[in-house]
Amino acid sequence: MILVFDLDDTLYDEMSYVISGLRAVALFGEASFGWDAGQSLAFMQAHLLQHGRGKVFDAWLHTHGQHSNTRVATCVHVYRHHQPEITLFPLASKVLKHYFGRWPLYVVTDGHKVVQQKKIEALRLAPMFKRTFITHRFGIRHAKPSLHCFEIIRRAERCEWCDMVYVGDNPAKDFVGLNRVGAMTVRVNTGSHASVVARPGYDARTTIPDLASLPEVLGQWVES
Structure with a gap:
């Protein structure tokens, strides 16, 4: 996966x-x-x-x-x-350590190129991920729900869409494109979008309250 x-x-x-x-x-x-x-x-x-x-x-x-x-x-x-003073969610740190070295890990994020890069640096993500994609580096037209960056990952890993899992929080853009091609999508109910009701077809295949539930969900998918 x-x-x-x-x-x-x-x-x-x-x-x-x-x-x-x-x-x-x-x-x-x-x-x-x-x-x-x-x-x-x-x-x-x-x-x-x-x-x-x-x-x-x-x-x-x-x-x-x-x-x-x-x-x-x-x-x-x-x-x-500015140099951000931010830290990973404790559960995020735990999950990343759990999967690091087991599965290929990537980030795909929208937003201002400088802002997102500084966040990535402040969170010290680079050593844990094969690559971190800031979609705006490829042009705003390739921001989510565009599959552009995900297609780069798919080709690099030589995998099928069904072998890819995307974990996000925003049902307005994070999942709809990936759902259509058969990727696995997980919505984590943290942050400002937690109470948003998704439009038909826009929500993730699975919703979890926080990242503590992710290993169980992924384990079920791997076994199915």
Whole structure:
């Protein structure tokens, strides 16, 4: 079997990355303008909880009377290029150690190329995986549900689709393409998509509450 994982909210808590990035921007504000980093982070977290990520930097800069498109762009740059303070879910670490050396392991993740690469580096994933695919490196058109990166894996491993397992969390895009070609798909109910009701055909073949249940599910598939 070929075991492929999503990244965000599958192997680690994506919100921890968001908070790490906001902290980096808060420290930038303190270094550049003297604004208290603790107060800035508290403001941005509160805005995030109430309004989402979209305009958090705009709102923060407005409170200091320093809003401009250039400063917002600078904040986005700091956020995307900071060194993330993130860690694997304990269960993810356990599962990866269990399968490392037994099955070929891969990552396929969507997102900004720099952001995703920095996450991969911060989580120290490279030694455990044969390859980590950031879909946007191949063009946004090859983001999930595109099978482009999965097809590269399939050819490299010389396997059939039924020999591939993908573990993800987002039913809007993670599973629908793979379901159609007969790959095994597992939805892990962690993160912001846990309560999302999937459209017909979009959900994984199997749903588990967390990665602790993955070995049992995979064992059943191997035996069947």
